[in-house]
Amino acid sequence: MIEIDRITRLYDGKPAVDAVSMTVETATITAIVGTSGSGKTTLLRMINRLVEPSSGEVRINGEPTTGLEKHVLRRRIGYAIQGHGLFPHHTVARNIGAVPRLLGWPAEKIRARVDELLDLFSMPPAEFRDRFPAELSGGQQQRVGVARALASRPDLLLMDEPFGALDPIIRTRAQEDLRRIQRALGSTILIVTHDMEEAIQLGDRVAVMDAGRLVQHGTPAEIITRPATAFVAEMVGGVERPLRLLSLFPVSDLIQEGPAEGAAVPDRTSLRDALSTCLWTGRDALPVERDGQRIGRVTLDAIRSRAECHA
Template identity: 80%
Template sequence: MIEIDRITRLYNGVPAVDAVTMTVETGTVTVIVGTSGSGKTTLLRMINRLEEPSSGEVRINGESTLTIKPHILRRRIGYAIQGHGLFPHHTVARNIGAVPELLNWSADKISARVDELLRLFSMEPATFRNRYPGELSGGQQQRVGVARALASRPDLLLMDEPFGALDPVIRTRAQDDLRRIQKQLGSTIILVTHDMEEAIRLADRVAVMDSGQLVQHGTPAEIITRPATEFVADMVGRVERPLRLLSLVPVSELVEEGVAEGEALPVDASLRDALSVCLWTGRAAVPVEQDGVLVGRVTFEAIRARARAHP
């Protein structure tokens, strides 16, 4: 559990982060969203003490981070940033093994861990281990950056706009990968982004920052349906609210007996995907399949009913 307790950062007397309190449960993804200058990155950087708080503290599993030397603390916390920050003069393997190397793991253990992580990110170790960052595509560089942050099995992974430099198609894939890997490893992640779409896609909890203050902290559904302030409502986008909400619900929740024409959607597709298919094809229902077997359909009526009945 990560407890952020009334943490404040002043620049020349002006608060960049103003008395933010927030708890992050182990094994969950918290996404901090805000416009530029909202203090979201400063908040993140105070967790691993790249910025020192002016007052307040952060506790990791009850232990105050102020009692640990900054560089020792940082070795326990993974950190992935926009533009990946890979060392251009080190191979992929050496980049991923950087923190274990700092922690004096044995060479065998590091090499085994590097291969494990490369496989986890669908990169063949034999092919990629000895490449240099300059020889990778943008998406591959970003995956290596995240793999490096996870290498020492950190208590916590901090990510600052990790997908900011990727083009939209690769970004969606990287987000799906991150969600899959997080579920698999049970990691605790705090991620900063300016993109509400990304936040809703990835988060168990969304924290919205505005002018240094935490204005709302809740589940994506809460943020969409009950925005605490005008600012949050703007961030969500009023017109797109129902669509965002539908994107949170898998079709499995509304699947019913019956048949429908056309190509089937997988059960873990969102209602938003199903709605899109309905609108595009002009049909009133979409078939749903699980592992290649048809399990029923989702109707346009049901989706409309669900969109109106917000929780």
């Protein structure tokens, strides 16, 4: 558990981050979202003390971060940034093994861990271990960057716009990968982004920053349905709010008995995608299947009322 306790950072007397308090539960993803200059990156960098707080403190599992030397603290916290920041003169394996090496792990253990992570990120170790960053595609470089941040099984992973430099298709895949890996490893992740869509897709919780203050901290559904301020409402986007909300829930939430024509959709499909399919194929209801077995249907009316009831 990460407790951020009234943390403030002043630059020239003006607060960049102003008395922000927030608790991050273990094994969850919290997305910090805001415009540029909102203080979101400064907040993140105060957690591994790349920026020293002017006041307030951060506790990881109850221990204040000031209790450790800075570099020791940072070795316990994973850190991934936009543009990956890989060392161009080290191979993929050496890049991923950087923190374990700083921690003095034995070579065999580092090697095993590197291969394990490469497998996890669907990059066959035999093929990728000895390549240099310049020999990878942008998406691969970014995956190596995240793998490096996870290498020493850190208590906490901080990510600063990690997918900012990727094109939209690769970006979506990278987000899905991160979700999958986070579930598999049970990691605690704090991710900074300026993209509300990304925050809603990835975050178990979303924290919205504006002018150095934390204006709202809640589940994605709360942020969409009950924006705390006009700024949050604008970030969520008035017109698209119902669609964003629908994208959070699977069709299995609204499943009911009854007939439906045409091709079936899997039960994990989001309501948003189901709505889209209905409109595109001109149907009022879609059959739903789980593991190839038909288990019911979802109707256009049900989807509509779900979106209306929250709007």
